Amino acid sequence: MADSHEQRAAVKFCFLLGKTATETVMLQTAYKEAPMSKTQIYAWSFRFKRGEISTDDQSRSGRPSTARTDEDVTEIRQIILEDRRRTIDELVERTGIAWSSCQRFSTEEFHMKRL
Structure with missing residues (x-):
């Protein structure tokens, strides 16, 4: 099974040979198991036509995969060690987390059951 990066490189190769996006759709027959969709082939052909040369995905904005940082954990640990009777609402108020x-x-x- 070919990965998507390899298929994008094939689309770029067809573009550099002067093939149209419609002609490039023939790649779907070469990648029988998991071919790139016709829409994706047109989109990548358009990107190469605009002058983009990279076959890598563009970075995406959005929520980070995790918001847990060592600083946050350390800050909460410090507050809890000062007074173990703190409530979660008090932690939120003090840290902004x-x-x-x-x-x-x-x-x-x-490993606290109640806070």
């Missing part, structure tokens, strides 16, 4: 993150830190990182 989301309630669910504070709760998850306290149960997963510090």
